[in-house]
Amino acid sequence: xxxxxxxxxxxxxxxxxxxxxxxxxxxxxxxxxxxxxxxxxxxxxxxxxxxxxxxxxxxxxxxxxxxxxxxxxxxxxxxxxxxxxxxxxxxxxxxxxxxxxxxxxxxxxxxxxxxxxxxxxxxxxxxxxxxxxxxxxxxxxxxxxxxxxxxxxxxxxxxxxxxxxxxxxxxxxxxxxxxxxxxxxxxxxxxxxxxxxxxxxxxxxxxxxxxxxxxxxxxxxxxxxxxxxxxxxxxxxxxxxxxxxxxxxxxxxxxxxxxxxxxxxxxxxxxxxxxxxxxxxxxxxxxxxxxxxxxxxxxxxxxxxxxxxxxxxxxxxxxxxxxxxxxxxxxxxxxxxxxxxxxxxxxxxxxxxxxxxxxxxxxxxxxxxxxxxxxxxxxxxxxxxxxxxxxxxxxxxxxxxxxxxxxxxxxxxxxxxxxxxxxxxxxxxxxxxxxxxxxxxxxxxxxxxxxxxxxxxxxxxxxxxxxxxxxxxxxxxxxxxxxxxxxxxxxxxxxxxxxxxxxxxxxxxxxxxxxxxxxxxxxxxxxxxxxxxxx
Amino acid sequence: xxxxxxxxxxxxxxxxxxxxxxxxxxxxxxxxxxxxxxxxxxxxxxxxxxxxxxxxxxxxxxxxxxxxxxxxxxxxxxxxxxxxxxxxxxxxxxxxxxxxxxxxxxxxxxxxxxxxxxxxxxxxxxxxxxxxxxxxxxx
Amino acid sequence: xxxxxxxxxxxxxxxxxxxxxxxxxxxxxxxxxxxxxxxxxxxxxxxxxxxxxxxxxxxxxxxxxxxxxxxxxxxxxxxxxxxxxxxxxxxxxxxxxxxxxxxxxxxxxxxxxxxxxxxxxxx
Numbered sequence: 200x201x202x203x204x205x206x207x208x209x210x211x212x213x214x215x216x217x218x219x220x221x222x223x224x225x226x227x228x229x230x231x232x233x234x235x236x237x238x239x240x241x242x243x244x245x246x247x248x249x250x251x252x253x254x255x256x257x258x259x260x261x262x263x264x265x266x267x268x269x270x271x272x273x274x275x276x277x278x279x280x281x282x283x284x285x286x287x288x289x290x291x292x293x294x295x296x297x298x299x300x301x302x303x304x305x306x307x308x309x310x311x312x313x314x315x316x317x318x319x320x321x322x323x324x325x326x327x328x329x330x331x332x333x334x335x336x337x338x339x340x341x342x343x344x345x346x347x348x349x350x351x352x353x354x355x356x357x358x359x360x361x362x363x364x365x366x367x368x369x370x371x372x373x374x375x376x377x378x379x380x381x382x383x384x385x386x387x388x389x390x391x392x393x394x395x396x397x398x399x400x401x402x403x404x405x406x407x408x409x410x411x412x413x414x415x416x417x418x419x420x421x422x423x424x425x426x427x428x429x430x431x432x433x434x435x436x437x438x439x440x441x442x443x444x445x446x447x448x449x450x451x452x453x454x455x456x457x458x459x460x461x462x463x464x465x466x467x468x469x470x471x472x473x474x475x476x477x478x479x480x481x482x483x484x485x486x487x488x489x490x491x492x493x494x495x496x497x498x499x500x501x502x503x504x505x506x507x508x509x510x511x512x513x514x515x516x517x518x519x520x521x522x523x524x525x526x527x528x529x530x531x532x533x534x535x536x537x538x539x540x541x542x543x544x545x546x547x548x549x550x551x552x553x554x555x556x557x558x559x560x561x562x563x564x565x566x567x568x569x570x571x572x573x574x575x576x577x578x579x580x581x582x583x584x585x586x587x588x589x590x591x592x593x594x595x596x597x598x599x600x601x602x603x604x605x606x607x608x609x610x611x612x613x614x615x616x617x618x619x620x621x622x623x624x625x626x627x628x629x630x631x632x633x634x635x636x637x638x639x640x641x642x643x644x645x646x647x648x649x650x651x652x653x654x655x656x657x658x659x660x661x662x663x664x665x666x667x668x669x670x671x672x673x674x675x676x677x678x679x680x681x682x683x684x685x686x687x688x689x690x691x692x693x694x695x696x697x698x699x700x701x702x703x704x705x706x707x708x709x710x711x712x713x714x715x716x717x718x719x720x721x722x723x724x725x726x727x728x729x730x731x732x733x734x
Numbered sequence: 735x736x737x738x739x740x741x742x743x744x745x746x747x748x749x750x751x752x753x754x755x756x757x758x759x760x761x762x763x764x765x766x767x768x769x770x771x772x773x774x775x776x777x778x779x780x781x782x783x784x785x786x787x788x789x790x791x792x793x794x795x796x797x798x799x800x801x802x803x804x805x806x807x808x809x810x811x812x813x814x815x816x817x818x819x820x821x822x823x824x825x826x827x828x829x830x831x832x833x834x835x836x837x838x839x840x841x842x843x844x845x846x847x848x849x850x851x852x853x854x855x856x857x858x859x860x861x862x863x864x865x866x867x868x869x870x871x872x873x
Numbered sequence: 874x875x876x877x878x879x880x881x882x883x884x885x886x887x888x889x890x891x892x893x894x895x896x897x898x899x900x901x902x903x904x905x906x907x908x909x910x911x912x913x914x915x916x917x918x919x920x921x922x923x924x925x926x927x928x929x930x931x932x933x934x935x936x937x938x939x940x941x942x943x944x945x946x947x948x949x950x951x952x953x954x955x956x957x958x959x960x961x962x963x964x965x966x967x968x969x970x971x972x973x974x975x976x977x978x979x980x981x982x983x984x985x986x987x988x989x990x991x992x993x994x995x996x
Binding site: 359363369 | 893901905908909912913915918919920921942943946956957965971972977980981982984
């Protein structure tokens with residue numbers, strides 16, 4: 200029972216090390232990594248089962264009792280997210296075999312990918328604020344390495360923006376943690392949740408809360424601080440983009456959820472209001488940004504930002520119902536973003552470009568694949584009975600309970616607007632006849648090429664993602680795409696269990712007494728009552 | 735850098751610094767020191783050598799690819815954490831054995847923290863030296 | 874001492890923010906080094922300063938002792954900061970070599986406006 204939590208952290212780390220040391224062959228490294236993430240997925244599912252049956256599981260590192268030692272704890276929210284993370288890890292590992300160049304694998308691609316997963320797992324599992332910072336750094340440093348691995352000019356250009364803004368967020372997070380430690384004298388999140396209400400200087404607590412909001416907001420690409428995301432994501436190989444888009448921002452949202460329900464709970468009406476405004480703005484910005492672009496990867500990158508807005512709404516509304524909706528949306532968002540980026544990668548391979556103007560005719564060539572894309576896109580938009588519909592329905596339902604017509608209007612409006620960029624991808628890349636466009640362009644480019652050539656214009660940048668020629672996607676790429684599609688469909692058709700799970704996760708977030716009891720079994724009951732009154 | 739004086743001195747220095755780094759690593763549990771500091775000193779020694787002789791000689795001195803060194807260190811540190819799990823203790827619990835212990839004297843104390851520190855030492859040496867090698871080769 | 878440290882934090886913070894606002898990547902980097910040290914100083918300061926007392930005391934003897942946790946936190950933060958700063962330095966160097974400028978305003982390769990007629994450089 201104890202071992203499970205540790206295993207979730209150790210398996211990716213050991214996989215990271217072993218896959219690099221044991222062999223020089225790219226194939227074997229990939230195979231080791233896939234085996235590792237497969238094992239991780241199994242452990243994660245067992246953990247989720249245990250947590251769903253028997254409540255939160257916790258573990259003290261080094262045998263030091265809380266609040267002295269570092270706590271690892273998995274409540275329902277963490278367990279759900281860990282399973283989803285493991286699913287994404289497995290799919291990306293499989294997808295990467297066909298997508299990542301041997302040169303990048305020799306540079307340690309699978310090592311950094313697994314360390315990134317370890318960082319994400321750690322951030323989900325830890326019950327200690329400073330430890331959360333450390334796991335954020337593990338995640339960040341691995342993401343930096345993935346960002347520049349095999350880097351060309353464009354990639355470095357995107358990396359500068361990504362690194363700069365994320366480092367600032369790191370410093371803010373560290374400062375906030377330091378100040379909070381100074382106010383309360385503890386770093387254990389459960390202990391903090393009991394001590395923060397006792398701090399005399401509540402104004403300073405509010406300042407610290409805002410610092411946390413900004414720090415995690417940068418990580419989650421919330422409205423005014425989002426620009427690093429669309430500036431960097433499209434420069435990366437698709438496997439890396441998929442894992443970044445699926446996981447990185449959601450860890451920020453998770454951290455926001457955790458801190459604002461556990462450490463700064465109660466009626467911070469100003470902060471809730473801020474969260475709601477930011478949520479609406481982020482949503483609108485994401486969808487309008489997506490409309491203005493014509494590179495599939497950039498369109499999807501803006502959709503990542505848009506979906507962050509929906510989760511913020513759930514957090515900002517602040518009831519168990521809304522929080523459950525946000526958690527459901529998070530699961531849906533992680534899976535659908537990974538899926539869509541992988542599909543975009545296949546489009547790029549099949550069409551030889553990510554530029555909408557140079558794609559076309561994919562429906563004629565590959566009707567089956569087109570249906571896959573359509574399903575994923577419709578799910579993102581929120582067409583019933585796909586998973587996105589339930590996610591948005593839950594948020595609207597929460598909005599109804601809170602009597603927030605503005606929120607409901609913006610959710611529906613943004614969902615409608617989401618149609619436009621995705622249908623543009625559909626009509627341009629899939630329905631529009633292909634040869635005319637591409638061949639005219641290639642004829643302009645190099646007149647000596649025959650008109651019926653399938654080769655698109657030569658590509659100046661050296662990215663391997665922007666394949667200079669049309670190529671068939673590696674056969675391994677289909678497994679994760681089809682697998683994720685099935686999972687998304689299953690969530691769409693049988694949402695009941697996931698809704699129940701996310702509701703119970705939200706309930707334990709809103710009333711953390713079981714969480715506190717798990718971490719601090721001997722906590723004084725008076726404080727416990729005071730805390731429950733606070734709810 | 736082609737300086738006879740520097741390269742002669744650096745050979746002396748690298749031995750001294752490596753020895754000192756092991757000393758720091760060893761005393762880390764009762765006195766100031768430990769894997770991180772020891773690793774930094776060792777890496778500094780290797781860097782001094784590298785400044786005098788160039789990155790290729792630095793690689794030769796390390797013998798293994800610095801990245802491999804980092805990952806071996808990571809595995810070592812994790813191994814130290816896993817050992818107590820086998821005895822139903824929490825992850826990373828310190829476990830000690832005392833060689834030649836008598837009633838008054840604890841003897842030679844060896845424990846999992848030492849293994850952990852050796853792992854940290856390797857990570858730091860590999861990481862810092864690898865970074866400098868990569869930079870030197872670049873410039 | 875505490876007031877002195879607080880003042881130092883304030884001064885360093887303002888200096889580093891000024892540097893972070895610079896268009897020059899190297900200046901930005903120095904600002905980053907400074908601001909991460911400011912964060913460390915804050916942790917160090919808010920942890921409470923106890924002068925001339927050891928962190929570990931002999932068993933059974935009640936004595937003044939210093940809180941060692943802030944130092945552990947600062948050490949961790951320094952190590953992480955060290956890694957991040959050295960990475961950023963190398964990144965700045967690489968970016969300078971590849972793009973040929975340190976002015977962030979001119980680093981627009983990844984966000985070049987796509988002209989549908991000009992397909993020579995897809996980003």
